[in-house]
Amino acid sequence: DAKTTQPNSMESNEEEPVHLPCNHSTISGTDYIHWYRQLPSQGPEYVIHGLTSNVNNRMASLAIAEDRKSSTLILHRATLRDAAVYYCILRDRGTGNQFYFGTGTSLTVIP
């Protein structure tokens, strides 16, 4: 399975935008890029996913590089409730439904 690389931790001030990077240089053409986040003592929750084009939803935006070897999750205005571990995951529709998590990025939001 293709691997992803994320910074271990990041900090952001409340009310400011946050850009969480993810490298996936070995991504294949059929891999979708998914983002999940895990709040303390909770199970992971879906944030957003995309294939080639940038995506927006009520939670966040996903910017995907033209060569698809990297992507960035954008939280437009960080709140204290956004403090969580964010996981960037590649998921191949063609071979299975499993999610392979890495160690993720632990986001701290400073009030």
Add this chain to the structure above:
Amino acid sequence: GAGVSQSPRYKVAKRGQDVALRCDPISGHVSLFWYQQALGQGPEFLTYFQNEAQLDKSGLPSDRFFAERPEGSVSTLKIQRTQQEDSAVYLCASSLGSLTGSVRNTEAFFGQGTRLTVV
């Protein structure tokens, strides 16, 4: 309920004891996953069901781990002769889609997990 429900939330087992962890997925969800999450680590895939069929059990760490979903809804993860290294949070997730379904339907919903401590 509206979400994935797992029980118990917490389980303390003596080393060597057998345990059974239950997962109630969202009604109608075809896919069900089990994950193991050690402290400070990301979730590690254990096994995957499509309805009652266990299509992938490649992540089960040993033959002490066994999972079933006999009627295609509720699933049970059983660990026999528990060891201290089995201490972890066990997460269950379900999704609407299947291997050939729309990606839109493959968003996974996770339960809060069962924290297993083996003493």
